[in-house]
Each structure stands twice: as C-alpha cells, then as structure tokens.
Amino acid sequence: MxxxxxxxxxxxxxxxxxxxxHWEDSLNSDVNTVVSDVLARIRRDGDAALVEFTNKFDHRNVKSASELIVESPRLKSALARIPKAQANALWQAAERIEKYHLHQKQDSWTYTEADGTVLGQKVTPLDRVGLYAPGGKAAYPSSILMASIPAKVAGVPEVVLVTPTPNGVCNDIVLAAAAVAGVSRVATIGGAQAVGALAYGTATIPKVDKIVGPGNIYVATAKRQVFGVVDIDMIAxxxxxxxxxxxxxxxxxxxxxxxxxxxxxxxxxxxxxxxxxxxxxxxxxxxxxxxxxxxxxxxxxxxxxxxxxxxxxxxxxxxxxxxxxxxxxxxxxxxxxxxxxxxxxxxxxxxxxxxxxxxxxxxxxxGPNHVLPTSGTARFSSPLGVYDYVKRSSIIHCSPAGASELGKLASVLARGESLEAHARSAEYRIKK
The missing domain is CATH 3.40.50.1980 (Nitrogenase molybdenum iron protein domain)
Known part of the structure; x- marks a missing residue:
C-alpha cells in the first residue's frame, strides 16, 4: 500500500x-542539552564560540568572525551569476509578495472623547529582525523573500540573514535572494549557534528583536529556548x-x-x-x-x-x-x-x-506568505505577515475633566483590590 x-x-x-x-516535535532531551550548552557558550564567549562552533559543525577553517560576514558586493555578484530566468523570477516574485503585504500595513490611530481625552494605538516597527535560512543543498531562497519583504514593508530598518555554508560553499541563489529582498547583512553561520548569536548578540552579529525562518531540530529547539529573550515566529x-x-x-x-x-x-x-x-x-x-x-x-x-x-x-x-x-x-x-x-x-x-x-x-x-502554522496550530495562529514585525503601544492622554471622571472609577476599583497608592494617585486628580 x-x-x-x-x-x-x-x-x-x-x-x-x-x-x-501525531507528530513528535523537537522536545528531545539530548538535543535540548546540546542546544543549551551551545547557547550558553555563545552568550558567554560571543564571537570566539561562534567561530569555534562554525568550524566544528560546518567543517570550515575560519580564523575570525569577520570572515563570516558577506558584504553587499558579493550579494550583487551572486545575483549577476545566477541564470537570468532565476533572477527575473526572484524579482517578479518579490514584487508580488510586496504588493500583497502592503495591504497588511497597519497605521497608528487615535480618537477623542467628548471631554477631550485622547485614546489610541501607536504602531512601531521592530528595530532589527533576524532571518534564518537553510544553506547548502537545502536552499530556500523563496523563504528569504517571504520573511524579509514583509519586514521591509513594516518599516523594519535592519534585517540580518544567517545561513550556514557547509565546507565554506555559498549558495548563489540564496545570496541572490538576499540581494533582491533588501537584506541588510548576511552572516554565513547556522545551527543553534546562529540562533544564539541573533538572540544575545556578539561583537560581529547584532542582537535582534525577533527571529524568523525554518531550520532543523537544533534550530527549532534553539528558537524555543531563546523565546522570551527575543520573539520568534513559530516552532514549525x-x-x-x-x-x-x-x-x-x-x-x-x-x-x-x-x-x-x-x-x-x-x-x-x-x-x-x-x-x-x-x-x-x-x-x-x-x-x-x-x-x-x-x-x-x-x-x-x-x-x-x-x-x-x-x-x-x-x-x-x-x-x-x-x-x-x-x-x-x-x-x-x-x-x-x-x-x-x-x-x-x-x-x-x-x-x-x-x-x-x-x-x-x-x-x-x-503573493501571500508561505510561512504558515503547522501541526494543527492553524487553530490559533496565522501566516507570517507585516503585523509580525510591528509592536503596538497604547496611547492614553487624559484631559483634566477626563482624569477627574476616570479617577473616580479607578479609585473604587483600586480600593477594591486593596491597592491604596493606586487609588490615591487617581484621587489626586479628581476635581473637588
């Protein structure tokens, strides 16, 4: 059968x-132990540990972390080297992805109540996001477009791409996709050590606010462990x-x-x-x-x-x-x-x-994003989108009249919770 x-x-x-x-996810005790050790070393030793693990796991001979960075000219060279049909396809796909995600863009908003109190929400892009992309034979340039372009639409100033290069071999179409997607910086690192570098930061790899992108069991486990230090997209x-x-x-x-x-x-x-x-x-x-x-x-x-x-x-x-x-x-x-x-x-x-x-x-x-919830998590989660690269701050600006009226409510509720300072703080602003 x-x-x-x-x-x-x-x-x-x-x-x-x-x-x-049923699918058994990355909760594996042996993997968890290895990943915990790698993350601890990255957090403690920074670039030195990053170079050590990259040489060990990717079979490279890097002397300093600066050798791990791919500058913009190499990205543009890779884009020029790939077949023209591939380059055109990347550009056309990128255009469609951007067009779709522009519809998701969120604006800040406010409204004013009758007494002059202003309430609203301020939408602010994240400062920096990290994108993990598999390298070597398992190359997914489409995932680079899908993760980076919505971040750019959201207004994120810096997107850092990490992608492993086993034996030091760079995949041209991955680098070309980075060029098309407007990635700010590329580091040829992978595995749990790359996730740790993005989460904690090193002298060479800047700390990010969020990590997105697919990876193997070690990458997934590392993302799970650093969640809270940084945000993540999902455990796929x-x-x-x-x-x-x-x-x-x-x-x-x-x-x-x-x-x-x-x-x-x-x-x-x-x-x-x-x-x-x-x-x-x-x-x-x-x-x-x-x-x-x-x-x-x-x-x-x-x-x-x-x-x-x-x-x-x-x-x-x-x-x-x-x-x-x-x-x-x-x-x-x-x-x-x-x-x-x-x-x-x-x-x-x-x-x-x-x-x-x-x-x-x-x-x-x-055009829609292909980074999607798996394993039944579509019951409560959504595709990756522009909304994943912004944060929302509440706006509260009370007029004197509004502070007086709201203070009466807050006083009652605060004293009901036995929080005297809360109540008195509100009561000071009640008009006598």
Whole structure:
C-alpha cells in the first residue's frame, strides 16, 4: 500500500486519524542539552564560540568572525551569476509578495472623547529582525523573500540573514535572494549557534528583536529556548497539505499536489479527502504511475506511506468538518465552486481555491506568505505577515475633566483590590 486508505464511517476512524496526525516535535532531551550548552557558550564567549562552533559543525577553517560576514558586493555578484530566468523570477516574485503585504500595513490611530481625552494605538516597527535560512543543498531562497519583504514593508530598518555554508560553499541563489529582498547583512553561520548569536548578540552579529525562518531540530529547539529573550515566529513542524476534492479534478493533478509536500521530507503529511470513493481509486492509480518519476521518489514514498492518507467521507459537510479538525498548513479546495465551501473553513494556514490553484503557486509567487502554522496550530495562529514585525503601544492622554471622571472609577476599583497608592494617585486628580 503506497498510502493509507481510510473511511470516516469506519469504526475506530477517529483514533486512526489521531495517530496519523501525531507528530513528535523537537522536545528531545539530548538535543535540548546540546542546544543549551551551545547557547550558553555563545552568550558567554560571543564571537570566539561562534567561530569555534562554525568550524566544528560546518567543517570550515575560519580564523575570525569577520570572515563570516558577506558584504553587499558579493550579494550583487551572486545575483549577476545566477541564470537570468532565476533572477527575473526572484524579482517578479518579490514584487508580488510586496504588493500583497502592503495591504497588511497597519497605521497608528487615535480618537477623542467628548471631554477631550485622547485614546489610541501607536504602531512601531521592530528595530532589527533576524532571518534564518537553510544553506547548502537545502536552499530556500523563496523563504528569504517571504520573511524579509514583509519586514521591509513594516518599516523594519535592519534585517540580518544567517545561513550556514557547509565546507565554506555559498549558495548563489540564496545570496541572490538576499540581494533582491533588501537584506541588510548576511552572516554565513547556522545551527543553534546562529540562533544564539541573533538572540544575545556578539561583537560581529547584532542582537535582534525577533527571529524568523525554518531550520532543523537544533534550530527549532534553539528558537524555543531563546523565546522570551527575543520573539520568534513559530516552532514549525513538517509540511502539510490537505486536499478536498469533489472527484472531478484530473487525478494526476491531485497526485502531484500531494507529492508537492511529500517530497519535502519523510515526516511531511499529504492527505486527500473526497466523498467519491471511485475517484480515490483513480488518484491511487496516479500515485502508482507518477511516484517513480520523481527525483525524490524515495522520500515522498516514505512520507505517503507513513503519514499520508486518502480518506473517503459521506459528503462535503463531512469533509469540511474533518478539515477543521485537522487544521492543515495548506488546504486545497479542488472543487467546482470553492466559494460555497470556504465560509465553512475555520482552521487553515492558507486556502487554495479551485482546481487550477496548486499549493506550489503559494510557495513561490502568488503573493501571500508561505510561512504558515503547522501541526494543527492553524487553530490559533496565522501566516507570517507585516503585523509580525510591528509592536503596538497604547496611547492614553487624559484631559483634566477626563482624569477627574476616570479617577473616580479607578479609585473604587483600586480600593477594591486593596491597592491604596493606586487609588490615591487617581484621587489626586479628581476635581473637588
């Protein structure tokens, strides 16, 4: 069996699905210990520890931390070296991402009450953010665009990119994406040591306010441990796709959409839900036919076999209920009239509507952000956006009349909490 076959009407379906959805995250005691030690060394020894760990884990021979910095001319050279089609694609994707995220920009606001009291909110961009991007063979230039461009739209003055370069080999398309995205500084470091450098700062790497971007288990664990010292975007799990289909989309299309996530890694999850059992058989046949044609067939095959599923349901209402339970990272509504279903979707990172909207378009160039909540966290969290790069301060400016009236209320409430100084502070401003 290439992929699990389930039916929502079967006895024990709920427990079977629960086990299929379960994923063990980065809470690993051995990894936690290693990461804690690395972070402690970075915090204590700064650049010296950073150079030591970079040489050890990335097999480099760096003498000083200054060698880890990639200056702007090298970024521009990388952009000039990559194939013209790739450069054009980066620029066009960047333009679309910026256009979309401009709609998310938030402005400060105030309103004035009848007695002259002014209340409001001041929206201020973060001073500096750190972006982690995998390097070497696992290069994701699209993630650099998705993380950096919203920060620039928000008005963040400085974006610092860290990306490992195993054996000292820089990936040109990663550096080119940094140039297109307007990254302020690039450091060729990775792992928990890079997260520590961003969180605590060193003589070479400036301390940031927030760390975003994907990484391996050591990176995820480090982000978890430094949260509170800095903000983070999320602790991301494996990639996920859930497709709801009415049985009328070309089964080859749907099979390839499932592969688009299964090829990420063995823990990725690809699920298809349909009320048409015969259609599920056709998709299975497409999987049999197309899986061997993939360059990452072995990886995708493991993902489908261990965590993938074709699920038969009673009807579309059953499908929607199941989708809301799963709360997927990516949800494709591969149906004739997706607008009729989208109102019922409560939990999904991104919703791809209609037969022609493949999830892969969202990964690269549609415009919305591809940094999305995983592992069911779409129940309470959202895609990365401009709003993640700003903070909000409350504005309170009382007129004398307003301070007098509010002081009466505050006095009663403060004395009810036995906080005398609070009460008297407010009472001083009450008009006699």
């Amino acid at each position: 290439l992929i699990n076959r389930l039916n929502s009407s079967d006895a024990g379906f709920g427990e079977t699905l629960r086990k299929l959805l 799990g494996p990639s996920e796709i859930l497709i709801i289909c009415d049985g009328k989309t070309d089964p080859d299309w749907v099979a390839m959409d499932l592969f688009s996530q299964a090829e990420h890694d063995e823990n990725a999850q690809a699920i298809l839900i349909s009320p048409n059992a015969n259609y599920l058989d056709l998709v299975y046949q497409s999987i049999e036919k197309l899986l061997p044609t993939l360059e990452r067939a072995e990886m995708a095959g493991i993902s489908l076999k261990t965590r993938g599923a074709l699920i038969a349901v009673k009807d579309m209402k059953d499908a929607i209920d199941l989708a809301n339970y799963i709360a997927p990272e990516h949800l494709e509504l591969s149906v004739e009239n997706p607008g009729e279903l989208v109102g019922g979707i409560r939990h999904a990172g991104a919703i791809f509507m209609g037969r022609h909207t493949s999830e892969s378009l969202g990964d690269y160039c549609a």
